[in-house]
Amino acid sequence: MALRILDGGMGRELLRIGAPFKQPEWSALALIEAPDYVRTAHDSFVRAGADFITTNSYAVVPFHIGEARFAADGERLAALAGQLARDAANASEHPVQVAGSLPPVLGSYRPDLFDAEASAPLLRALVDGLSPYVDVWLGETLSSTAEAQAAHRALNGDPRPLWLSFTLDDTADIDAIVKGELAPTLRSGESIEAALAVAVSLGAKAFLFNCSQAEIMEAAVRLARAARDARGVDLELGVYANTFEPQRQRGAANSGLSALRDDLQPDGYAVFARRWADAGASIIGGCCGIGPEHIALLSTAVRAEFN
Template identity: 45%
Template sequence: MVEITILDGGMGKELRRIGAPFRQPEWSALALTEAPEMVVQAHANFIDAGAQVIITNNYAVVPFHLGEATFARHGAALVDLAGRLAREAVATADVAVDIAGSMPPLFGSYLPEAFDAPRAASIYADIAAALAPRVDLWLGETLSTIAEMRSIIAAIDAVGSKQPVWMSFALPNTFDDQGPALRSGETVADIAAAVAATGDRVDAVLFNCSLPEQTGPALAALRRALDAEGLRHVRTGGYANAFPVVERDDYSAREVIYERRDELTSDRYADIVASWVEDGATIVGGCCDMYPVHIAALVDRFAGREM
């Protein structure tokens, strides 16, 4: 049996909620340069809500959000700062909290066609080197193609890290007749096969920054696919966003800021997550527009529960 692990929520919107500098295209990275103390506060808010794992605030410390020149000059230092601020928040906690090192999409969220493997290799290597001394596990986030997963694992291995590796993929808002799949068109069966090909390198597979309604069916299909590959030991989970169900035609991850769906209250979200847990998920949390109150509801419902 495995206990349910509770992740934190969306750092970017939590930073905005508490009054930190926040805008596009920098997103959550802006607070690293202008209000680092508020990054610590945002982490602490999720820890106080009961999160057992917090994620480093370097999701937007990538060329896509900062621009090529700024990232080249300051990227490594900002990633290092994100790791240090997470460690500072954990140091003041009354309970044990793990830090997950964020390995985000480098060239745009939800844009599998933008992924450039040769360029990604050196960038991921720099991020891994900056975070390695600070983190307890690794988390590839909002991945839209399996190629991103492979590049991240290579970068982690290159710095000699032995910490657990979790990989989390983003889902489109609708599925076609083939069922749950990534924006690249790769299916959950493809994900499971790719995880199997890594040997024992991946400890968990999740879905994040996706609609809660899409996350549930995808997790159920993923559990079946992993089991079929003989990967019953690989954990599954999800941390969904509260974005609108219908995407804007002009949406860009570095220009548009979606506002949350009011009907996704903390209790409603916990109800949805309960169905994921019934299907075998053991890692749950929140992504964009999921706040400490949502994490507290998950803690109340699932903390200490085993699957």
């Protein structure tokens, strides 16, 4: 299957290019105060060769923008995020599709905070705002299968492809995972096989892993590929890792500005990307800390090796 390239991490790219950026709003602050920066970031990933760009809706949740602002303006901000991505895709010289980001609305990396009833209206507002602009739906950085099911319910039968991307527990013993002595799991503790079974039951078209350490992604892809092949289903696999320094304590993602690794510059990241593609991933991009320069290398040299 031909390798397709996702974009990189929006938040750190906004910070890099000088957009308004602080906690608690995170990447939503540019959307609120200076949306031209969001378009600039999308354009950079498009020029780098991304086949998909992701709407800047990840932080359009009460955790980041506050409950009052979300209630008053959440759907409009989601629509703006969709429009900015759509405009960038339409302006591209090569075909680009827009992935509508549906985040874990009650807290990233925190499956213990999930509440189906509380999440439903938040996800519905995002879906309503994004819907006119997206080609695929991307439930991303999901810590549990319950979060994936919530994203699916919010779509209410929307016929566009659903991609489900799970974040892995990288507070575990990464060396043991790399050596095959320990199986990677979701942050909820659920197995890769259980997550894939849920993705299949929900009709997902792609099953991905994101926002975790690069080292554990290969093992997860191999488990997912074996589970997929055993079921005989048509399901693409994908990876977009972050460049965070290892974090051994559990906590909410984006609660602070995490330090980034020096060894995952484009060449270093591409080494891992080749392993993921060898393992069976046909969709590869980047999460937090992965910029246009990384995507450019993936879209040229790495793509050429696997297509």
